[in-house]
Amino acid sequence: MSSVDKQLDDLKAEIDTEVPADITVSDVTYEGPELVIYTPHPKRFAQNGDLVRNLASKLRKRITVRPDPEALSAPKKAENEIMSVVPEEAGVSDLDFHQDTGEVIIEAEKPGMVIGRHGSTLRDITKQVGWTPEVVRTPPIESSTVSNVRNFLKQERDERRDILERVGRQIHREEMGRDQWVRITTLGCCREVGRAAFILSTAETRILIDCGDKPGAEGEVPYLQVPEALGSGPNSIDAVVLTHAHLDHSALMPLLFKYGYDGPIYCTEPTRDLMGLLQLDYLDVASKEGRTPPYDSEQVRETIKHTIPLEYGDVTDIAPDVKITFHNAGHILGSAVTHFHIGDGLYNVAFSGDIHYQDTRLFNGAVNDFPRVETLVLESTYGGRNDYQTDQEDSEEKLLEVINETYDEGGKVVIPAFAVGRSQEIMLVLEEAMRTGKIPEMPIHLDGMIWEATAIHTTYPEYLRDDLRDRIFHEDKNPFLADQFNHIDAGEDERQDVADGDQCVILSTSGMVTGGPIMSWLRHIGPDPDSRLVFVGYQAQGTMGRRIQNGWDEIPMNDSYGGGRSNTLSLNMDVATVDGFSGHADRKGLMDFVKTMNPRPEKVLCVHGDERSVQDLSSALYHEFNMRTFAPKNLETFRFR
Known part of the structure; x- marks a missing residue:
């Protein structure tokens, strides 16, 4: 028996002792970062509103409860009962039942009314029909991208479940050694704007953060073939994290799958959809301009299929020794400041991605409040001493x-x-x-x-x-x-x-x-x-x-x-x-982001800016806050522990 199978057996035994006697747990398994509990008694789970929350707290896992097939109402009957529970003004436009997982996808104009206060309506649905509801929004403006992504993921459900189960076992595998260290290797966007790519390494895990192109510089791609990245084999990388969808951060994600990568990509849900839109347009523009694109649409589909969306604020295991949390970056839709918690309190790193610190008409300003951060990797696009944008x-x-x-x-x-x-x-x-x-x-x-x-x-x-x-x-x-x-x-x-x-x-x-x-x-x-x-x-x-x-x-x-x-x-x-409309923080915004950051980091790596900008910002942060700062070049490695 593998260590993961034994771990699942132990978890099932612990869950059996925690749930009431009238609830049976038939199976537990991992799907990506989530622990999935299968039960013939989903209605009883739903009747005890605090049960799942208490289990998640005790086991320190994200938990989803799914019904065994025999516990489900027939779809037609379930549809009528769901519609009797959900308020009419929610504007339900579609119900999609998946017998294999016991999930019903409810598409509605007002998802909040389907969810109810603290999930009360969702629990009422499960109490009535046994099915586990998931809710998605009906786009107010028809979106072919959203429709295509949802339909594609529906078609690929079986393969996607296989991917998630494999990823789940990889995340929860037994740690291999006792060494403890943390390194960051720069593969792009250092002393330049574009081709963002970094490797975050521990003794146990290797994570790629972003993989973009360089605007106006065809052929300048991140240094993916070095031993720290794909040079040790395409699946020497355990996970990929995407901070946001702009092409200088996301354009070359599909190239990873062309090279043989077969693991997960973590990002927010809107980042996933925008990424697919921009990558397909990237191929279209290359074709129209007579250039040979570095990958084809099949690799874009693989990228979407391997994406695991996370919400802001959710602490998520992505490796045996790494948890991540996304926070609003204020830059574009779904953009994320990504916080990495490494080991059992060993080290904490935050990657800013691209940020806008002040509120704009579109977004709240970037979040800079974390439990712990020792090192910050900070964008410096407008980090030059004179880079002050108009109010x-x-x-x-x-x-x-x-x-x-x-x-x-x-x-x-x-x-x-x-x-x-x-x-x-x-x-x-x-x-x-x-x-x-x-x-x-x-x-x-x-x-x-x-x-x-x-x-x-x-x-x-x-x-x-x-x-x-x-x-x-x-x-x-x-x-x-x-x-x-x-x-x-x-x-x-x-x-x-x-x-x-x-x-x-x-x-x-x-x-x-x-x-x-x-x-x-x-x-x-x-x-x-x-x-x-x-x-x-x-x-x-x-x-x-x-x-x-x-x-x-x-x-x-x-x-x-x-x-x-x-x-x-x-x-x-x-x-x-007309300055002032940029999605990036200007010099003052970047300085204020660090000044008000809680806690303030010990070290800052200034990246994603031209040579003058990163050096100016690095020097200013050092003199202003007496912290260790760096303006790295590409292909440098920093060891932090």
Whole structure:
């Protein structure tokens, strides 16, 4: 008998002693980080509301209770009984019964009403029908990404259960040795922006954090083939953790599966969906531009299949000696500051990912309160001594001023924007400004993935700022559904019509002018001196966006959006930059994040910034807080114990 099987037997015996005599436990097993209890008496479990909570506390495990098949009501009967329990105003749109696991997936417009206060309605459902309910939101804006991900995971349920059971056994395996140490190896994004990738190693475990590309630098990928990473074999990595979905952190995740990795990826649920959207677009753009992508769509599906979503605040075992907890990073939807608790109190590391410390229209500010942290790995995108962004209110006023001036001159405003995060922030500013009369009402055209990314935002309002979430939840005043927003879905013909039409605002990907539909808008509107190109996000070195910011007015054009023509475009439109809309903390925000961090770390590794930015921030943190700081290069290893 393996050590895991013996552990499960011991757990079952302990559970048998804890549950009332009238409840039978037929089996226990691991699925990923969760302990799954099977019982012929799910209704009795549900009647004792504190039983699962007390078991989880005593066993120090995340627990799911599932019914044996014979304990289940017939689906048709169960459907009627569920609908009698759930309030009609919950807006249930679908019930999907899975006999093999005894789960019923309930899709509803208002999931909170299906859950009930402290899960009371969920327990009532199980008391009535025996089935274990799971609740998902019906997207207020139809999302092909959310629908495709849910349908794909439904089709792959059997294989996914096999994956989860294998991962569960790996997590709960017996530790192999007595050595105790912690190391971080940098595989990318050190003294540069992009290709984020780190290895967190212990004597027992090896974890990859992020695996992204480098904007504007085709072929510069993380150093995955070194012995600390895949060089020792694709499955020498125990787990992968993704902080957020932006391509400079997530683009090359599918490459791991091409190389033979077969383990879990941990991220939040919206990060999973956005990751799939962005990776498939990454392949599409590469194809349109005649580049050979590093992987294909099959590896994207494998990535999604191996993803284990976690919620903010859930402490989760991902290895015998490592627990992680995600916290809101305030950067984009689902972005996470990731806290690693290593060993039995041995060491604690936090990876910031990308953060925004102050509240924005979209998100609450980044969390920096932890039980313990000895080392912080901190992004430094705006860490330079002069990298202070304009106050958000002032930034919004400047943007509205630019729009009003352009409108009065009869021109159009073209805003290159990241599909995820900045676009939705700008949408909220424009919707309010038109509603309150600060700018004239005019169409706001959304091109590229912006509309689909917005639909994903409305699917997960619990990840948005409190007041915005409440507007979507309770007031039926979803600002993303304003009449001014128009999704560009007819390609070049529609773009030409917009270019020939009246004043408008155009939000288009890509945000750094590295390809995508923004190239078409430059071709259509770039020659118009009455129009304006407005940058609202970071433009990395080497990108066309940075070159235009620096004064280039002759733009090489060779893209599918112009019919494959290769020539030079004269850019006659004005160019403006409005700071303050970045999803990244500026210099003050980064300093404040560390200053108010509880507890304050002993060491900080400054990463994800150009050489000047990381060195400036590292020096400032050292002098201000008397802590050990580093501005590592790629392929350095730091040992902490």
